[in-house]
Amino acid sequence: MNQTKYFIIDFDSTFTQVEALDVLAEISLKDNENQANAIEEIKSITDQGMDGGMSFRESLKKRLDIVNANQKDLPELVDRLSKLVSPSFQRNTAFIDKYRDQIYIVSNGFKDFIVPIVSKFGIKEENVFANEFIYNEAGAIIGFDEENMLSANNGKPNQIASLNLKGEVFVLGDGYTDYEIKKAGLAHKFYAFTENVRREKILNEADHEAPSLDEFLFSQKLERAHSYPKNRIKALILENIHEGAIQRLKNEGYQVEIYPAGMTEDELAKAIKDVSVLGIRSKTQVTKKVLDNAKRLLSVGAFCIGTNQIDLNAALKKGVAVFNAPFSNTRSVVELALAEIIMLMRNLPDKMSEMHKGKWNKSANGSFEVRGKTLGIIGYGKIGSQLSILAESIGINVQYYDLEEKLALGNATACPSMEHLLKSSDIVSVHVDGREENKLIIGPSEFELMKHGVVFVNLSRGHVVDVDALAQYIESGKIHGASVDVFPEEPLSNDHPFQSPLMGMKNTILTPHVGGSTLEAQENIADFVPSKIIEYINTGSTTNSVNFPNITLPTLSQAHRFIHIHKNEPGILAEINNILAKHGINIGGQYLKTNDIIGYVITDIDKNYQEEVIKDLKLVQGTLRFRVLY
Ligand SMILES: NC(=O)c1ccc[n+]([C@@H]2O[C@H](COP(=O)([O-])OP(=O)(O)OC[C@H]3O[C@@H](n4cnc5c(N)ncnc54)[C@H](O)[C@@H]3O)[C@@H](O)[C@H]2O)c1
Numbered sequence: 001m002n003q004t005k006y007f008i009i010d011f012d013s014t015f016t017q018v019e020a021l022d023v024l025a026e027i028s029l030k031d032n033e034n035q036a037n038a039i040e041e042i043k044s045i046t047d048q049g050m051d052g053g054m055s056f057r058e059s060l061k062k063r064l065d066i067v068n069a070n071q072k073d074l075p076e077l078v079d080r081l082s083k084l085v086s087p088s089f090q091r092n093t094a095f096i097d098k099y100r101d102q103i104y105i106v107s108n109g110f111k112d113f114i115v116p117i118v119s120k121f122g123i124k125e126e127n128v129f130a131n132e133f134i135y136n137e138a139g140a141i142i143g144f145d146e147e148n149m150l151s152a153n154n155g156k157p158n159q160i161a162s163l164n165l166k167g168e169v170f171v172l173g174d175g176y177t178d179y180e181i182k183k184a185g186l187a188h189k190f191y192a193f194t195e196n197v198r199r200e201k202i203l204n205e206a207d208h209e210a211p212s213l214d215e216f217l218f219s220q221k222l223e224r225a226h227s228y229p230k231n232r233i234k235a236l237i238l239e240n241i242h243e244g245a246i247q248r249l250k251n252e253g254y255q256v257e258i259y260p261a262g263m264t265e266d267e268l269a270k271a272i273k274d275v276s277v278l279g280i281r282s283k284t285q286v287t288k289k290v291l292d293n294a295k296r297l298l299s300v301g302a303f304c305i306g307t308n309q310i311d312l313n314a315a316l317k318k319g320v321a322v323f324n325a326p327f328s329n330t331r332s333v334v335e336l337a338l339a340e341i342i343m344l345m346r347n348l349p350d351k352m353s354e355m356h357k358g359k360w361n362k363s364a365n366g367s368f369e370v371r372g373k374t375l376g377i378i379g380y381g382k383i384g385s386q387l388s389i390l391a392e393s394i395g396i397n398v399q400y401y402d403l404e405e406k407l408a409l410g411n412a413t414a415c416p417s418m419e420h421l422l423k424s425s426d427i428v429s430v431h432v433d434g435r436e437e438n439k440l441i442i443g444p445s446e447f448e449l450m451k452h453g454v455v456f457v458n459l460s461r462g463h464v465v466d467v468d469a470l471a472q473y474i475e476s477g478k479i480h481g482a483s484v485d486v487f488p489e490e491p492l493s494n495d496h497p498f499q500s501p502l503m504g505m506k507n508t509i510l511t512p513h514v515g516g517s518t519l520e521a522q523e524n525i526a527d528f529v530p531s532k533i534i535e536y537i538n539t540g541s542t543t544n545s546v547n548f549p550n551i552t553l554p555t556l557s558q559a560h561r562f563i564h565i566h567k568n569e570p571g572i573l574a575e576i577n578n579i580l581a582k583h584g585i586n587i588g589g590q591y592l593k594t595n596d597i598i599g600y601v602i603t604d605i606d607k608n609y610q611e612e613v614i615k616d617l618k619l620v621q622g623t624l625r626f627r628v629l630y
Contacts, residue, residue, distance in 0.1 A: 001165045005220075007099060007372070008160060008181060010112050010173030011107035011130065017084045017196045019046050020109050021063050024077050028069035038066050051201050052176035055153050056108060060131075063142060071139035078116045086195050086246075088212035091225040095213070098119050098223045102167075103127060106159055108150055108177055123237070129159050132604050143431045157184035172216060179205045181518040191216050212253060227560075227630045230254055233537065234296075235277035238284050241303045242525035245279065266508055269293040277533055279303055280310075299323065299536055301529040302546075305516065306434070312547040316597045319565040321548045323532040327382055328524035329516030333431075334387045336485070336515050337459055341391075341427055343509065344455045344481030345370050349508050366480070366507075371395035376425025378418060378442075379432035379460065380406040387429065399425065422449040427457070435463035442466065447473040453480040459515040462487040471501040474508060481507035485515045540602050540629060542593075549593035549600050556629055559588050559604040564617060565625040568599045575620050576601060583613040586615030598624065 012019045025042050029035040042063050045285045049059030054370075065442050089096075096103060100122050107114055107130040109533045114130050133146045136621040144151050149158045156177045160169070161184070169187040171178050174197050182190035183205075192199070192206035195213075203209055210216040211231035217224035230253030237246060238259045249256050254277065254386060262283030263271060272278065272294045279301045280286065286300055300310060301325040315322050343349065354361050377384045380402040388398045388409050398412040401421040408414055415421040418441075422428060428450060432438050442458070443466035450456070456479050458465050467488060484502055490513055491498050504507055535541045539556055540563045542548040553561075566572045573592060580603065588604040607630070618626045 005099070005102060005222075005389075006165045006167055006169045007103045008106050008169060008171045008173075008178075008187065009119070009173075010175065010178050011105055011109050013174045013196045014172060014178075014193045015086060015089055015105065016081050017086050017116065018076065018083060019043070020113055021067055023080055024069050024073060024113075025067045025085075027073045027076050027080075028067055029535060042066055049175075049177075051199060054153065056177060057151060057153055058149065058407065060108065060144065064143065064271075067141070069141045071133075071135050071141070074113055074293075078113050081113060081117050084122065085121075086213070088195055088214050089121070092213050092217060092223075093121060094225065095217055095223045096123060100124060102126075104129065105165070106130070106150070106156055106181075108155060110144070154180060154184075156181050157186055160184075160186045166244050170216070170220070172210060172213070174202065176202060178202075178481070188497070195261060198592055208511070211255075213316035214253075227628050233276040233298075235279060236271060236272055236275040237279040238268075239279075239281040239303075241523045242526035244523055245301075245303060245530050248527065248530040248534070249277070249279075252530075265289055272297065277301065277537075281528070282309055284304060284309060286310040286315070291315055291318050291320065294318070294320070299533045301533050303525050303529050305329065307546050310355050313597060316547045316595075317567075317624065319598070321528055321536050321542055321545045323536070323544060324546055325525040325528045326544070327516070328463060328528050330382045330386055332518040332521045333383050333459055333515040334390055337383075337387055337429055337457055337483075338390055338394075340430070340457055340483040340509050341375070341455060342370055344457075344483055344507060345427075347481065347507055349481070349509050370427075372397065373426040374399060374424060375427045375429060376400070376415070376421040377412075378421065378430045380414075381433065383459075384429075384431035385409055387431065401519075408487065416445070422446055425450070425454065426451060427455040429457040430460050430464055432460050432464060433461070434463070439463045440466050441584075442470075444469040444472075447478065450478070454476055454478070455480055456482045458483070459485040462490060468501050471505060474502075474505045481509075483509040483511075485511045486513055537621070538629070541628075542600070549595045549598070551591055551593045551600060551602070553591060553602055556604070558607075559630070560607055560609070561629040562601075562603045562605065562614075562617065563625070563627040563629060564599075564601045564603070564620070564623065566620065567596050567622040568597055568603070568623060571621050572599055572622055573601060573622060576603070576617060579613060579616045579620070580605070583610060583616070585609050585613060 009015055022039055022042055025039050029038050045059050045062050050054055064190055083195040104125055105118050105128045109130050110133055111128055111130045115125050115128050119125060131139045131151050134143045136142050149155050157180050167362060171181045171187045171190045172193050174193045175525050177478050178369050179202055181187045186237055189207045191208050191210040192202045193210050195211055214224055214226055214229035215231050218229045233254045235249045235254045235256045239262050240260050246256055265285055265287055272290055274296055276296050276298050281304045288311050297320050302321045307324050310322055312322055345368045374397045377400040380400040392398050392410045399415050400412055401418045403413040407629045447469055474482055487500055488527055502510055532544055539553050541553045542550050543552045563578055586606045591602040593600050
């Protein structure tokens with residue numbers, strides 16, 4: 001027979017994110033110049049009490065003396081604490097609703113502020129056990145009711161013993177006094193609650209760690225807001241990815257492990273086993289071997305533009321969705337291209353180096369405005385088309401050539417061929433993608449077609465341009481100026497030397513592949529990639545995934561969502577729907593997208609269903625991955 005379950009929950013730093021007396025001191029001492037020191041002292045006394053280093057009653061007396069508060073400070077305290085309820089308690093109201101008779105708040109804090117807060121969540125006043133303030137006539141808090149069991153040492157165990165609970169008792173709390181309940185043999189399990197604070201000493205004593213209420217509810221199979229606790233999602237972040245990304249993943253509740261460098265295939269194959277989210281940049285190869293070792297991997301985030309370092313098909317076959325940051329540095333590249341075009345038209349690279357050598361060469365020779373000139377953009381993708389807009393805004397005429405039909409922005413015009421563009425542009429800027437077929441698409445015959453005195457810019461990929469030919473055409477004077485940011489062979493790191501036939505050429509800007517390297521771009525990447533991964537994990541949306549069929553799903557409300565990833569073979573969708581029908585499941589919405597390799601089916605269903613359906617769906621032949629979301 002199932003025993004009744006009772007839940008003993010601590011208040012400070014568990015139900016709420018903070019210690020209430022710290023907040024009360026912020027309010028009561030706001031005009032006191034020693035406020036900061038006083039709060040520090042209170043915190044240190046709290047910690048000593050929590051870790052068992054000081055008797056509880058002693059710590060309470062000391063703290064109340066310092067706080068020196070008044071009854072009139074309490075409404076503000078309640079208001080502030082109400083906004084600081086721990087997120088996992090805020091989202092798990094269904095648990096509180098269902099078990100309100102069996103939930104007890106047992107705290108060494110004070111009923112005066114606890115009751116108004118927890119009662120908003122439906123917790124009964126008679127189930128709150130805590131201390132009570134004593135006030136003088138002027139409302140000043142002058143002490144506490146010393147008759148109250150919770151003001152004495154060992155107060156919590158004594159209080160629980162007096163309740164005489166018949167059933168299974170669970171304690172959730174962050175402090176030593178919570179552990180004392182278990183120590184006294186009055187609870188079956190003590191969960192150290194670490195969503196807000198982590199006390200190693202308490203963790204050593206605990207049966208389990210609960211990084212959130214979700215973890216506790218999941219481990220006890222109780223009513224909960226989410227199908228899976230986010231703290232069980234481990235993110236491994238390599239290659240020094242921007243702090244913003246790490247914070248974003250931590251705020252979502254994931255465990256985040258950071259490794260500053262890249263990893264070799266063997267290292268990663270070992271480290272990946274229990275990882276759900278992998279974050280990399282360009283140095284780490286995510287090979288089939290790595291993916292075969294990944295048992296829980298849901299998603300890989302490439303915190304960069306390129307994804308050649310990832311075996312995308314192998315990831316797809318494992319049901320792992322890959323995301324990158326395709327637009328995050330577009331603007332940075334465009335700004336640099338535009339700046340360089342202006343600099344080259346004014347012959348600035350030469351003028352600048354002469355000045356650094358002490359040569360004053362004031363002359364208008366070889367210097368031109370960009371206004372009214374024709375810019376030919378090869379590759380009218382994200383960068384090319386944005387350059388088109390900015391260039392036009394300063395009076396440049398824009399024409400472009402792209403392999404695909406592209407919408408001309410502003411007054412730009414499409415050229416019928418690259419040859420046409422090369423022959424009629426004063427400036428040629430290359431923004432094609434790095435596909436293999438684009439190797440050396442600009443070589444001697446293309447330079448030959450260009451106008452005499454052309455300005456040439458390449459910030460796309462190094463293998464696209466024949467740099468030996470470029471050097472010859474600069475040398476000959478046909479090319480007035482050139483700017484190159486990407487090279488056929490680039491040094492592996494800042495410690496390796498750079499070599500190129502373009503070194504030392506006149507009116508030539510050489511930059512170390514920094515077109516997209518701005519702090520803003522780094523921040524954009526740090527924001528964009530985690531947001532896509534989190535959206536995929538929470539809703540199943542694959543918008544912008546580089547390998548999955550792209551599908552944008554409605555947010556999930558009032559339903560459970562089944563996510564089924566399978567090999568793209570005939571008959572699987574029918575089989576899924578047969579299983580749902582057999583279990584009498586009402587489908588609220590169904591979404592399907594396929595590519596050559598996988599089928600991605602998302603089904604929203606009523607909350608009421610038998611768990612057997614999940615087993616049956618997982619057994620469908622060809623299933624690669626199955627998840628339930630709610
Ligand atoms: N220098 C840097 O730091 C830096 C930063 C970001 C991007 N990039 C590079 O810039 C380039 C453009 O990036 P994007 O984000 O605009 O890419 P994109 O994929 O949005 O655009 C590329 C465009 O080029 C077109 N194209 C491909 N081959 C072509 C060809 N042979 N002739 C004409 N058109 C062709 C495509 O149809 C597409 O419209 C890429 O090579 C990218 O790797 C460099």
